[in-house]
Amino acid sequence: MQIIRAERVLTGRSGEVIADGEVAVDGDTIVSVGPRGSAGDAGDVLDLPGHTVLPGLVDAHVHLGFDAGVDPVTRRSAESDRHLLLRMAENARKLVSAGVTTARDLGGRGFLDLALRDAIEEGLAVGPHILAATRPITITGGHCWYMGGEADDEPAIRRVARENLRAGADCLKVMVSGGQMTPGAPPSWVCQYDTEQIRAVVDEAATRGKGVAAHAHAHAAIRSALEAGVATIEHCSFLTASGHRYDAELADLIAASGTYVCPTVHGVFWRLRDTFGAEMFDAWLSGVAAMREAGVRLIAGTDSGFAAAGVANPTDAYVAGLEVFAHAGFGNAEIVEMATVRAADACGVGAVTGALEAGKRADLIAVRGDPLDRIADLRNLTLVLVSGRAVTQTGVDTVTSSVG
Ligand SMILES: [Zn+2]
Structure with missing residues (x-):
């Protein structure tokens, strides 16, 4: 089991934030989401101070x-x-x-x-x-x-x-x-x-x-x-x-x-x-x-x-698109919801992914900063998990877009 701890966890649902939270992942599945320590100690802990964990x-x-x-x-x-x-x-x-x-x-x-x-x-x-x-x-x-x-x-x-x-x-x-x-x-x-x-x-x-x-x-x-x-x-x-x-x-x-x-x-x-x-x-x-x-x-x-x-x-250039929504007057919590749980629901996979909840697939990201404060912080990727698998072992080789 891996436990990812961060300054805040956004579950994806209507701006819900767990301060000093953690997400526990077993294989390709999320097994728990809650405050620090709620998953116990039986796992490899990745502590990410100053970070936000949110759905992929x-x-x-x-x-x-x-x-x-x-x-x-x-x-x-x-x-x-x-x-x-x-x-x-x-x-x-x-x-x-x-x-x-x-x-x-x-x-x-x-x-x-x-x-x-x-x-x-x-x-x-x-x-x-x-x-x-x-x-x-x-x-x-x-x-x-x-x-x-x-x-x-x-x-x-x-x-x-x-x-x-x-x-x-x-x-x-x-x-x-x-x-x-x-x-x-x-x-x-x-x-x-x-x-x-x-x-x-x-x-x-x-x-x-x-x-x-x-x-x-x-x-x-x-x-x-x-x-x-x-x-x-x-x-x-x-x-x-x-x-x-x-x-x-x-x-x-x-x-x-x-x-x-x-x-x-x-x-x-x-x-x-x-x-x-x-x-x-x-x-x-x-x-x-x-x-x-x-x-x-x-x-x-x-x-x-x-x-x-x-x-x-x-x-x-995905995040640059989200910034256009922000320019049009959308709030950051709403944008995160549109980019995670609501998009997953629309695509017919809301039961599987799009939110951080026990039982859902372990598709998540960790970014430095707080996207609810600054949507551009979604660019500061430290971790990307797809079905519980890190995209790279040593952090994400971010392809910085030519845009934005
Ligand atoms: Zn098209």
Whole structure:
């Protein structure tokens, strides 16, 4: 048994803090959480004065198979699956080095995310626990079609969904609206599917007890995803052809339904704001803040892997994304909750991870300082445990992001 003692322990639940606390871990499982001494003395004690121990961070939206820099459609033919898998492994290593112990990969090709997920679980590769959506379901030539999940009508949609589930997908991803990075695809403010078609995806996922993540920028796409009963709405940016136009009535409906929204607030916000203009980015972020005011259950997720106008969104910029939430007026305790317990719940793994509680998986981090006081202290990683295994024996080889 290992006992990790620190100046404070954040359990992840609504800002709960145990001063001078400790977490006891046996193998891959947390066996107790409480004040100093509560676990007894029968274990190896790691004492971390001046530190905070908290649940490992959860990134609810990543793309390990994007390389944050090259046109993905071109790369599809230029890069072998073998090479891509190695790069995904390196992205996974960077992600865990930023304190992320669970990541939901919302789209990639060739079921490589499943191979990487399983390799990490076997200890063959270093990374967070991965929840893999595999091929996103999209229309022929639609957003991210090159990942192999094209389907135009309900039978085809069910077929792709079932194939993904047969391969071992942990969730399904559906592109309800167009997007920004697929040449020739419908733009973000155009719908690709209607409510009935999305409901078919939700039905198929439910047969295996899985949830659906819906990519939705356009108002009608957000509404359809909500009506179809998806688990999480991704982006939810209220985009029109002429920019962001927040819809308070729609946000109220989302809040009332309890549907989670991952607004993909990322660490390259400021650089993209410089590139594309303050007006657009400020409107987007004020929409995120307005959803919070409306009571929408927001979660942290970075969409890492994409690049826009030469600005790459790297996998290790997770904390920089949390700092953007802080800039938008979110409190630090709330941000920690969005990044841990609430994101885990949204991704369907809240019973397993996301909080420090006896019986949960030993996914935790220790940072110097106090993230409730200064969210940037989440960068000061001393320890990362994934299923009770330290990412390195001598402390974390933190890949300091180029961002923030
Ligand atoms: Zn994405």
